[in-house]
Amino acid sequence: MTGPAGAAIRLDAVRFAYPGGAPVRFDAAVEAAEIVAVMGPSGAGKSTLLALIAGFETPASGRILIGDSDVTGLPPARRPVSMVFQENNLFAHLDVAANVGLGRSPALRLDAADRQAVAGAIERVGLAGKAARLPQALSGGERQRVALARVLVRDRPVLLLDEPFASLGPALRQEMLALVAELHAERRMTVLMATHQPEDAARLAGSILFLADGTVAGTGAAATFLSGGGPQAFSRYLGDRRIDVARPRENDRDHGIARKTP
């Protein structure tokens, strides 16, 4: 299966507020098959944005479009969207195969083709031989791999990642980012990833959607933003974690000094 190419996402004057929370207003456009890092301080509305696109929350006003269709009023299951949370992605009492299989049939009625797809996805994310394990017997990274396998069998044009690797160590995070990059290269789905890590954005994202105080405070190429060429507010948010995307390993804070040779 080649899978559907990604779908563009558009938020038109979307307004929303949690009861007793600060109101948010989003206007944004993401192109099909793009990888976008959603960044911004805690409380800026990153998770809210993803929850609105996924359909867990309904806007008070405004429209959300995925591809050509208005999904504003659709329930989560009818949207062309998969989501991976930071944790709790798996049902603790179901083994890996069942957790992935739920992506094919929410009642777990799987035919032979489904089972094959499930087995293939489990192998694809590097968990071959672990299909019968329960989540408690998996490491944190492996659990997120299971969640990604489910994303594969669901095969939806949009993938939302809500700080999915925030609780993993640096090496594991690198591995997971590489896996997401590979899956994206194969499936070309549109990816929105909420993250606090500039390295994540540098590694994966083509562009950055910067949120502040419940609204989109800037968008642009990740390379530009991360090397300090974005809005002032974004550079302040980054602090001294500016990254030259061409050489992602190096943390050259000041180009002027870096260039000076002794």
Added chain:
Amino acid sequence: MPVGGRAAAGATALAGLAALIGGAGLGLAYAAADDWGGALDAFDPYLLRVARFTLWQALLSTLLSVLPALFVARALARHPRLPGRALILQLFAVPLALPAIVAALGVLALYGRAGFLAELLEGLGRTGWPGIYGLAGILVAHVFFNLPLATRLLLESLESVPNDQWRLAAQLGMGGRASFRFVEWPALRAALPGVAGLVFMLCATSFTIVLTLGGGPRATTLEVAIYQALRFDFDPARALALTLVQVALTAVVVLALARLGAAMTGDASLPVAPRRPVTRRPAESAANLALIAAALVFVAGPMAATVLAGLGADLMRLAGEAAVRRATATSLVLSALAAALCLVLAFALVAARRALELARGPLAAPTLFERATDAGAGLVLVVPPLVIGAGWFILLREAGDVFAFAPVMVVTVNAAMAMPFAVRAIRPAYDAASARHERLCLSLGIAGWTRLRLIDWPSLRRPMAMAYAFAMALSLGDLGVIALFGSDAVETLPYLLLARMASYRTADAAGLALLLGMLCLALMIVSDRLARAR
């Protein structure tokens, strides 16, 4: 590790409980030594029949309460934004605070031979409603109490499902059945043994309901038989035999449940605001709403009947009666003291258990002492208050005027009786707070009183206030110990109420029931508000 202080507090609390139960045991042993032949003779067919009925009604009550509660809780969980949902849940909290004798009167006022339902049927031309004494009455009253309790506890377990899992279920497109199978049932199943066990214990040791609604020797439980043996027949030997059977029965049940529910761990997750997407078909929504409505009518019915019947009484005259005023004051003072003692006991046990758990580390097996602090709460349920009262009644009879000890007995036994509820309320909050703060407190050197005031109290204030309200309401409405120890000198409201019922002053009883119910309710509301306000 600063285990010492908390462990010592726990040890003291356990010693107090042991003294209370041990004293009762001593009394019973004395009775046995006095007349062991009589005690042996008391194991007769009558006792067997009473024991069988006790189990049978408890089993039926548990099934009738917990099975519907599973589905009512699920319906409530799947309608997180139902208008009036919070109100329904508050209403479901009322029976727990409502004295059994008030509920019994409410059930009678609604379904009794001269109740509102009989009137209604008569209006429709159908006479001869048989009333509701006996097993039917006991079951209705028990379900009235325990259906809302089980619903709330099971809903709590559903609310502990991480919000992301509900979101996941919604995204994967799980319908009612799949969601039940993968999300709801695993959470419910984990809570079920504990909830069913609690309900069974409450029903197996229920005294007031059976006393007032049983209506005769055909529907008598062990507890009521003990009361009758002591208070009317003055037959300590028979009381001893009955008590032994009662303790053995409840102990067996508790052990069985401990086996069943051994895998249960207290959940330390914070309560999530019920903000979750749920995909429902119209048919499921309709079924859920019908179920919630039916449960609501069933629970609200006896309450409404209590109010209506109470308003029919001559309330002004009642309020002016010296006996009523004296009983009210006595009730308030004794229950306030009992609730305070109850919280001290519960907190000591909870803190000690946690401290011991931390000291041993996650891998070592819990010591006997830690298990005692854990099971100490349950132990009180094994030895019902009336049994404790019975033991002390026999013992104190040798020491002089039994009835002079009424205040002490009521306060201590009621405190012990309410303790399991207080532990239930406090422990999750305490353990969660401890998990978050324990190391920080260690590193900053915050311990003892300072820690209690600065660290523990803010997170415990709300559950403590709730526990105090429950404990006081329970004790305010209790008719167990006071039924044994009560006299003209020391009368509480429930005791007075029972006396008026016994002398067929039904209107007076209804008025007093309204007063007592209102007191308990007001207490709960005030404390709930206090707990909410910061």
